[in-house]
Amino acid sequence: MARPNPNISALPVIRQLDDAAINRIAAGEVVERPASAVKELVENSIDAGAARVEVTYQEGGKSLIRVTDDGCGMAPEDLPLALSRHATSKIDGSDLLNIQSFGFRGEALPSLGAVGRLTVTSRRTGFDAAQISVTGGEESAVRPAALSRGTVVELRDLFFATPARLKFLRSDRAEAQAIADVVKRLAMAEPFVGFSLKDAGTGRDVFRADPQSGDLFDALGGRLSQILGREFTQNAVPVDAVREGVTLTGFAALPTYSRGAAVSQFFFVNGRPVRDKQLTGALRGAYADFLSRDRHPAVALFIECDPTRVDVNVHPAKSEVRFREPGVVRGLIVSALRHALAEAGHRASTTVADGVLGAMRPEPTNPSEPVVYQMDFASRSRPQPPPSGFSEAPAAQVEPEPAIDLTSHPLGAARAQLHENYIVAQTATGMILVDAHAAHERLVYERLKAQVAANGVTRQALLIPEIVEMSVEDAQTLLGQADALAQMGLAIEGFGAGAVAVQETPAVLGLCNAKALLLDVLDELTDGGTTRAVKERIDAVLSRVACHGSVRTGRRMRAEEMNALLREMEATPHSGQCNHGRPTYVELKLTDIERLFGRT
Ligand SMILES: Nc1ncnc2c1ncn2[C@@H]1O[C@H](COP(=O)(O)OP(=O)(O)OP(=O)(O)O)[C@@H](O)[C@H]1O
Ligand SMILES: [Mg+2]
Structure with a gap:
């Protein structure tokens, strides 16, 4: 039994919470850490049709997150609306089953404004640029600003208004890592959009991906090379399959290019990065034949289906989805990957040969080069070569x-x-x-x-x-x-x-x-x-x-x-x-x- 709360009189009274409290509660679900704020802001930029999105952060996003885009922007009179709860330009509310944009809840900006110091500067073609700020839920008036196009959203001192949350944040490094992960996932989902990520503290370019062109497969291949490294695409087979109206495209790495942890598994459903146990389970099934259980395949897979066949409104951060026919999706993944890997025939990954060359090459290898995460030769049970020497039997x-x-x-x-x-x-x-x-x-x-x-x-x-x-x-x-x-x-x-x-x-x-x-x-x-x-x-x-x-x-x-x-x-x-x-x-x-x- 809970102790009596001194704020509540003997008999409970029901009261309407004010907007600031409501927004803080909502923020608790939507904004878990700096990376979730970055995700919301970058998604807004993509929804606004941006061709380039620039993300800057400081101290792992705790003191500053700034997202700049060249999208459609907002008119001055739209700014207060953008900051109010349940206001969105992306759906009209009549059909929650047919969602085509990243956003639809109309909650992200008001949530961010409730837990940090938020400033939105924006310009829509044909209008003047304008700016609005909210600090811990307190909104300013709209004022004129200077900006040639698009939108700049700046979020400072995240969680200053909710110190309890602040305590749960991890080190700057860990938070920065999570931000990079979010930006990379969105960059994989949108190969035609250019992305850059900067650490304002160190002035370092953390990551940059130029806009790709060509058909979707080429663009995706190029983007994956930029993000996962050329080795991934060189050692991956293309996947392109359809089953009962659900399509699966992307790239799946050869089993010989596997990893010791499930860190290179990227799934997208109708363009949205998701983390889903069912999908990773299907992946395990597809590779079960080729990999021991402690090795993990590397894939970037895109599932597309009619939006009415998948519910994206399961989780406030939209990172989970529910399929109406999970069996179809699982079957598609398992059969398409097995087929694609079989097509690859007896190709072993090129990194194997590269690794061999690296080991033999006389000049010292560049220590900044990424380590090839190949199978651990040390753990292999294989016949040990006899000690070398002249007495060795000839070949x-x-x-x-x-x-x-x-x-x-x-x-x-x-x-x-x-x-x-x-x-x-x-x-x-x-x-x-x-x-x-x-x-x-x-x-x-x-x-x-x-x-x-x-x-x-x-x-x-x-x-x-x-x-x-x-x-x-x-x-x-x-x-x-x-x-x-x-x-x-x-x-x-x-x-x-x-x-x-x-x-x-x-x-x-x-x-x-x-x-x-x-x-x-x-x-x-x-x-x-x-x-x-x-x-x-x-x-x-x-x-x-x-x-x-x-x-x-x-x-x-x-x-x-x-x-x-x-x-x-x-x-x-x-x-x-x-x-x-x-x-x-x-x-x-x-x-x-x-x-x-x-x-x-
Ligand atoms: N970068 C941007 N460029 C242009 N318009 C924007 C931008 N960011 C936000 N907006 C406008 O502000 C509205 C509110 O944004 P917000 O992120 O709060 O909600 P949403 O994206 O509609 O839904 P969700 O809460 O699911 O993200 C958007 O619907 C959009 O019209
Ligand atoms: Mg949004």
Whole structure:
């Protein structure tokens, strides 16, 4: 029970709050931190048809935020209206389901004016420039001003009127980071608009994106290169798909260009940047086959549909949306991305080759260059190369040129094997270095999937069943899935209370350690519980199973064997990366090699 409030007399009295209080309450929802103010102001500029938007801040936006645009501007008599609550030029209120602009609530400016010192200066063509200010909800009269076009909104001392909020703000750096994130997201959504972001304290240009031209795809590609770096676009495949009137466009990075956190996932719904669990969930589903769970794909995806099929009025900051048919959207994302990645075939990301070149190049690399966030090689379980020295075994030599010229194949003709694993192949334009272990793992996985899809994985019986001891619960978990596992090539039976007998294993694995395989499958079954879709779980189990089939690791391969592996890689979808999103091969063009030796 709450303590009696001394401000309220014994019997409650209902009273109408004044505008200043109402606006402060609304501001609490709309303006959480400086970045939310920036978002509201930049959205207003875009809604006003600006071609260029300039954002300046100081002390992480706490002391100053200024947004300047060259949009349509406002007439002097519109200024008081713009600052009053529920006044908007963007909807007439008759159809809340058909919203085409960023704004529609008529709340942003009055909210900002309630919690900070706000000055709006604006000029509409054919009118004089004028200015109005509000400080903690107190509005000034409209006065003449000097401005050639567009609008300048200046917000100083954000939250001075609500000190409680001020305490929750993070460091200037963190707030500045959040501002940059907001501006970048909006800049991705509007490639034809130019953006710049400046830190007035340091005088530094934080970020700048010039207006793009051309068709939407080109413009978007150019803009994404400016914001996410050229590496992103170089390593991404275009996505363009439609399902039941919903379109999905944008770019999705190859699995080999993944990141350790979900920091490069950008979704836009009808041009609005959103953060949505359903969308990121669908993304995980689409990449489940290519990435281990601790790697995150990088994408910028745009969903467009009739505005009546998505509700944007779910959250005051409009960062969440509700789809009327979430299943359609999820299905579209999963199928379109899988398709686009399959089209990319066995392409591994170019950053892999760039990384290799960077590592080999003799001159020191520029420390200011962005670090290529590639898979962490250190964490790979791979055969360790023997210590180098003269006693090392020579590379396996391949017989003289085979009868047919294999170098015309995309992955070329095998020339040698190094360290009992890596295959060196010559192509028409350069060379390929293949991680045979990783490649083989992927091929086995794809074969297993194809067999499951046909009529079950071909099994081979063990001469003597392998008895694996485990806890009673674990044995029950496995035996409960016995039929499904048999489909996947693993035949098991109970063997007393705490043990399971493995009778058959997938033929494609050849001789394998049945016990290790079974325990791995058990891990996969217990991990993730029942939350994952059946197909995802089957694939996850198969992916684990495939890791056990790498019979080629650690032994010499004959030339035909190596060439057969290369040919199979060419014919197999997704063979450019292993089941964990690491590349299976690296390509070096002759020009790259020549660069290495300073020949060009
Ligand atoms: N930069 C600008 N250029 C021209 N007009 C503007 C600008 N900023 C605001 N306005 C005008 O002021 C009105 C109020 O802006 P405000 O941001 O408060 O509400 P809104 O954008 O309509 O809705 P929301 O609260 O959802 O953002 C807008 O509808 C628009 O007419
Ligand atoms: Mg607005």
